[in-house]
Amino acid sequence: MNAWDEQEWHNEALSGVPRRDRRSGTFRSYVTDPLVGHPLVLDIETERLLAQAELAVRGAANLGRDLPAISRFLLRSEAIASSRIEGIAPSARQVALAELGQSETVRGISAPAQLVANNMTLVRDATTRLARAESVNAEAIVDLHAGLLAEEPLHHGLRTVQNWIGGSDRHPLDADFVPPAPQRVRPALQDLVGYMNGASHSAIVQAALVHAQFETIHPFTDGNGRVGRALIHTVLTRRGLTPDALLPISLVLSTLRESYVEHLQGYREQAEDTAGRNRWVRFFADVAILASEQAAKLADEIAEVRTAWDERLTVSRSQRGAQRALRSDSATAVVLADLVGTPVLTTETVQRIHGVSRIAALRALEELQSADILSVRSIGAGKHAFVAGDVLDLITWAERRLASTRFDTRQSPPRGGSPARPQS
Numbered sequence: 001m002n003a004w005d006e007q008e009w010h011n012e013a014l015s016g017v018p019r020r021d022r023r024s025g026t027f028r029s030y031v032t033d034p035l036v037g038h039p040l041v042l043d044i045e046t047e048r049l050l051a052q053a054e055l056a057v058r059g060a061a062n063l064g065r066d067l068p069a070i071s072r073f074l075l076r077s078e079a080i081a082s083s084r085i086e087g088i089a090p091s092a093r094q095v096a097l098a099e100l101g102q103s104e105t106v107r108g109i110s111a112p113a114q115l116v117a118n119n120m121t122l123v124r125d126a127t128t129r130l131a132r133a134e135s136v137n138a139e140a141i142v143d144l145h146a147g148l149l150a151e152e153p154l155h156h157g158l159r160t161v162q163n164w165i166g167g168s169d170r171h172p173l174d175a176d177f178v179p180p181a182p183q184r185v186r187p188a189l190q191d192l193v194g195y196m197n198g199a200s201h202s203a204i205v206q207a208a209l210v211h212a213q214f215e216t217i218h219p220f221t222d223g224n225g226r227v228g229r230a231l232i233h234t235v236l237t238r239r240g241l242t243p244d245a246l247l248p249i250s251l252v253l254s255t256l257r258e259s260y261v262e263h264l265q266g267y268r269e270q271a272e273d274t275a276g277r278n279r280w281v282r283f284f285a286d287v288a289i290l291a292s293e294q295a296a297k298l299a300d301e302i303a304e305v306r307t308a309w310d311e312r313l314t315v316s317r318s319q320r321g322a323q324r325a326l327r328s329d330s331a332t333a334v335v336l337a338d339l340v341g342t343p344v345l346t347t348e349t350v351q352r353i354h355g356v357s358r359i360a361a362l363r364a365l366e367e368l369q370s371a372d373i374l375s376v377r378s379i380g381a382g383k384h385a386f387v388a389g390d391v392l393d394l395i396t397w398a399e400r401r402l403a404s405t406r407f408d409t410r411q412s413p414p415r416g417g418s419p420a421r422p423q424s
Contacts, residue, residue, distance in 0.1 A: 002269065003031035005181050007162070009171050021170035029162065029178040030268060032188045032216055035195035035209060039274075042205075046278050046285070053204050053285035054241070056292035061242045063299035068244035069341025070302065071295075073395045074251065074402075075120045090116055091419055092395040093387065096344040097377075100385060104348055107380040122147055127230045131237040136193045138186060141219075141227065148226045155222040158185050163218055177268065179218035188217045196235065203239035207232050208284035209277070212267045229253070247291040251402040255415060259283065294407060298398050302340055305390045309336065309373050316371035331356045331364035336373070343391035345374075346383070393422040 011024045090113035098109045098117035126147030146156045166176030192213050214228045229250040236242040253260050267280040326333050334354050350361035365386045368374045374386040396419045401407055403414035
């Protein structure tokens with residue numbers, strides 16, 4: 001209900017900075033309403049939209065095994081943001097090779113690609129641990145943050161200083177928003193995790209409120225956005241709505257960032273009739289529907305790629321005089337079944353993942369190469385990787401589409417920072 005603490009800011013910067021950055025004075029920091037036990041009255045329009053969103057998310061979570069397998073690559077954009085990479089971001093192909101390099105020696109991997117691949121692993125592992133925990137406490141959120149900012153220890157732990165958003169870097173007097181005072185952070189976070197451990201609202205409402213409340217508390221000196229986005233997926237997974245697939249909700253929020261900020265600010269400026277929260281929940285439900293639609297489109301595109309693969313393999317085997325159909329337990333069939341989730345392979349990878357002999361692994365990869373399903377790339381002296389370019393191109397096109405404000409690059413170009421077009 002719009003409660004604020006009034007505080008005094010004493011600026012010690014007396015010289016060497018512009019006059020506007022040397023100001024001292026009174027400012028107001030936000031006091032969050034509790035989530036636990038706090039009434040939430042949703043209007044009919046919001047309830048209707050939530051029903052549509054839940055149906056859409058449940059449908060997207062059951063689109064087959066390929067979507068969960070490929071969805072980790074949708075963490076690439078999040079990992080790039082976490083890596084503070086400037087300039088041209090590494091492509092999906094470069095990141096996939098770097099991911100392979102985490103378990104095998106791969107020559108020629110760029111430092112940015114290695115950093116993104118490592119951060120993809122960190123984001124996935126940290127979120128998975130929290131989603132599988134029996135219950136969540138404040139320290140689990142602190143650990144999640146430390147996992148996502150593994151190489152930035154100076155920012156680990158709950159903040160003990162005042163932070164703010166917008167305005168001057170030197171003082172909060174002109175800030176767009178000032179989160180709660182440091183002494184209010186832990187109690188607010190404990191209320192947040194208490195709400196996460198309950199089920200008083202639907203999963204989508206809970207994810208919406210958890211994200212907005214976390215971003216309002218802003219409990220860390222850096223990395224709040226990354227943690228806040230990870231909590232969305234954590235809530236949806238813990239509530240069983242998305243047990244495997246990772247919906248691209250974070251990417252949709254990033255693309256619609258102006259509307260996102262506007263609705264988040266409305267959440268904070270709510271009146272007693274909770275109109276701000278209703279608008280925020282409606283916006284979040286819309287985002288969930290958009291993310292589900294994009295996931296369904298990606299699943300359809302994967303199915304088209306698989307159909308093309310089957311046709312190529314059938315033609316290739318026929319041209320080589322194969323008399324029998326491909327056995328479902330053959331190394332070739334096993335590799336092909338998992339290829340969407342493992343688009344860069346070596347014989348060692350196939351042996352390790354599928355438990356087949358080196359000869360069987362090599363024959364499978366060469367058969368898929370001869371069918372124009374895999375291409376070969378040198379990754380070291382006498383060593384080669386087999387690459388499913390169709391999958392990596394599909395990921396890139398999906399990222400570009402998700403970066404378009406119309407979710408169609410023919411109608412609006414992708415926003416800055418999106419990957420370049422695949423080279424055919």
